[in-house]
Every structure is written in C-alpha cells, then in structure tokens.
Amino acid sequence: MIAAALIFAFACVGLALVLNLWRLLRGPTISDRVVALDTMVINAIGLIVLIGIRYATQTYFEAALLLAMVGFVGTIAYCKFVLRGDIVE
Template sequence: MLTLVLPIAIGAVVLAMALNLWRMAIGPTRPDRILALDTLSINTIAVVMLLDIALGSVLYLEAALILAMMGFVGTVALCKFILSGDIIE
C-alpha cells in the first residue's frame, strides 16, 4: 500500500514545488516572491518527511528541523527588509 502511495505523494509535492518556483519567477510583487520562497522551504520539509518514510529512518529529521527554523528566520528577515528598507535597523 505504502509503496504504491509514496511515488504519488512525492510527485504531488514536486509538482507543488514547481508551482511555487513559477510564482517566484513571475512575481509580480516582492511579497509574492517571498511567500513563494517560504512555501518552497515548507515543501522541502514535506519532501524530507516523505524520504524518512520511504527509507524508514529518522536521520533526515535534523534537516527538517533546521529547514523549518532557517526558512522562518529568512522569511522574517526578508519581510523586515521590505517594511523598513533595511535588514538590521
């Protein structure tokens, strides 16, 4: 069952990532691109989790944790940049 479902799920997440990339490329505004980048980083966590299930290991969980934190900090920094015109006030 799971061996049948996993390729479909990975395909769906990869398609989602392609859609994010497309939105990031066409914009049109800067917040649009940041939103696309943030969604892309969350989708990467999804891929890592699917990889965990496929390989039956927890080795990649560390990567998911770091992605979650770095993605959030990066998005906050980019938003601050737009709000104030400077990353560090």
C-alpha cells in the same frame, strides 16, 4: 500500498515545487515572491519528511526540523527587508 502512496506524494510535492518556482519567477510583487519562497521551504520540508519515511531513518526528520527553523528566520528577514529596506537596525 505505502510505496504507491509515497510515489503519489513525491509527485504532488514535486508539482507543488514547480508551481512555487513559477510564482517565484513570475510574481508581480515582491510580497508574492516572499510568500512563494516561504512555501517552497515548506514543500522542501515535506519532501525531506517523505524521504525519511521512505528510508525509515530519523536523520531526515531532524534535517526537516532544522530547515523549518532556518526557513522561519529567513522569512522574517525577508519581510523585515521588504518593510524597512534594512535587515539589521
């Protein structure tokens, strides 16, 4: 049963990544692109967690945590660049 649920979850997360990529490429504004990139990071974290569940190892969960921290800092940097035009003051 868990194998079928994992296959369904992989398919859903893969579809979400494709749709986010479409929004990233076709977004009318830079704000849409920043939100799409942030959502892609969240979906990548979900994908890594699913791989960790599939292989039953703790390493993937630690990698997901590191990607979450890097994704947060990246989103803040993108937003600061959009608002001010410069990241470092």
